[in-house]
Amino acid sequence: MTSRFLLLVLLLALPTAGQAKENAAMSFAKEQFEIAPAVRSLSVTGRVAKACHEILGRDDTPRSIVYYVGTEGVLWVLSARGKHGPIEAGFIVAEGRILNARILADREQRGRPIRSKRYLRQYAGVRLNSRGRLNEKVDGLTGATISSRAVAKMARLALRLSTITGDDGKKTE
Numbered sequence: 709m710t711s712r713f714l715l716l717v718l719l720l721a722l723p724t725a726g727q728a729k730e731n732a733a734m735s736f737a738k739e740q741f742e743i744a745p746a747v748r749s750l751s752v753t754g755r756v757a758k759a760c761h762e763i764l765g766r767d768d769t770p771r772s773i774v775y776y777v778g779t780e781g782v783l784w785v786l787s788a789r790g791k792h793g794p795i796e797a798g799f800i801v802a803e804g805r806i807l808n809a810r811i812l813a814d815r816e817q818r819g820r821p822i823r824s825k826r827y828l829r830q831y832a833g834v835r836l837n838s839r840g841r842l843n844e845k846v847d848g849l850t851g852a853t854i855s856s857r858a859v860a861k862m863a864r865l866a867l868r869l870s871t872i873t874g875d876d877g878k879k880t881e
Contacts, residue, residue: 732812733785736798737776740808745778748875755872763865764788773869781807782875784866788858790814795822795858799866805835806863814855822855831859836867 760769776783781802793815800807809831837843848856
């Protein structure tokens, strides 16, 4: 009886998947922005849907995308399919380039190195070239090819969405 009660208390204390996702994104936003960013939601229609389909593929296209607009840039919270389930990442974009990236959630078993700061640092400074691709080569991870490709797709989508929406963190003086 006591063990069942303890299990029930533990289950009730755990955040839901949605809350954990939101908490990870907000935590990243608080670390990156001096002033609390404005939370926005983007419906995936028109040019946005076309970009999502082109980059992520039809099956991975979300219905809406949450993003945070601050004075230092825009935090895009995106998801793509990894080998063992979805990978969610946040990308800070300002003036058309990625400033920082973080994996917010994943279920990868062999792709854990995608969370490493060393791997994610490769994305800092990356832009889109004239063909809409990342302008720099980002090294994948041995044994985690699908996870590496998913992160690269999300980075590309974050940059494309900033261009489409005009929310790219350009400083105005």
